[in-house]
Amino acid sequence: MKYFILFGPPGAGKGTQASSMVEKYNLHHISTGELLRKEIAAGSELGLKAKSLIDAGSLVPDEIVEGMIESEFRSVKNVAGFLLDGFPRTTAQAEALDKMLAKTGEEVTAVVSIMIPDEMIKERIRHRASIEGRADDAKEETINNRIKTYHDKTEPLVGFYRNAGKYNEIDGVGTIDEVRSKICGLMDKF
Ligand code: AP5
Ligand code: MG
Numbered sequence: 167m168k169y170f171i172l173f174g175p176p177g178a179g180k181g182t183q184a185s186s187m188v189e190k191y192n193l194h195h196i197s198t199g200e201l202l203r204k205e206i207a208a209g210s211e212l213g214l215k216a217k218s219l220i221d222a223g224s225l226v227p228d229e230i231v232e233g234m235i236e237s238e239f240r241s242v243k244n245v246a247g248f249l250l251d252g253f254p255r256t257t258a259q260a261e262a263l264d265k266m267l268a269k270t271g272e273e274v275t276a277v278v279s280i281m282i283p284d285e286m287i288k289e290r291i292r293h294r295a296s297i298e299g300r301a302d303d304a305k306e307e308t309i310n311n312r313i314k315t316y317h318d319k320t321e322p323l324v325g326f327y328r329n330a331g332k333y334n335e336i337d338g339v340g341t342i343d344e345v346r347s348k349i350c351g352l353m354d355k356f
Contacts, residue, residue: 176291231259
């Protein structure tokens with residue numbers, strides 16, 4: 167199995183790009199953000215726990231998302247691999263992922279990082295707010311906290327995966343098609 171990580175700050179285009187990658191490479195897309203939003207919509211206990219944290223732009227506890235990932239790995243068959251979007255987001259999650267994969271003698275195939283400047287994060291999220299109505303896109307304060315959380319907790323993973331020789335970065339500024347072709351140029355190699 168291949169395990170690709172689509173990395174990048176909020177609004178970088180992870181979800182947008184993932185949809186075409188899953189078809190092209192026969193991958194199963196796992197967005198922890200989307201899974202959590204489904205739990206919230208279903209009114210589950212897990213969703214209730216996650217809601218206030220997501221609405222504040224903070225991360226939910228590592229164990230919650232690690233459990234979600236492991237159960238997707240176990241239940242999804244007949245694909246060439248997985249495309250992780252929004253996971254891992256902390257060094258602890260990256261270490262947990264390595265351990266999970268090591269159980270079956272597997273490892274992360276590659277990290278594809280989509281980078282955009284903070285100002286563009288805000289522009290793209292503002293634009294999406296008018297279309298999708300995501301609760302965590304609604305308030306400036308939440309968006310600022312998501313950006314801060316990204317820099318504080320998630321950006322250190324750039325070094326983590328660079329040290330592991332798995333980090334690949336592309337410039338996320340450009341049209342959706344331009345970014346897509348850069349990502350494919352990278353993923354074709356694996
Ligand atoms: P999550 O859902 O993962 O949100 P995020 O990381 O903040 O990322 P986004 O979904 O906002 O951005 P995206 O990169 O997918 O951009 P998109 O393609 O939509 O997480 C939400 C919350 O859940 C977190 O804050 C946290 O609380 C919790 N959570 C999730 N995972 C967790 C974890 N592992 N651990 C702990 N907590 C976790 O694009 C954005 C907009 O831009 C769209 O409108 C799109 O059409 C547009 N666009 C995209 N590309 C382009 C382009 N090239 N040019 C112009 N517009 C573009
Ligand atoms: Mg997304």
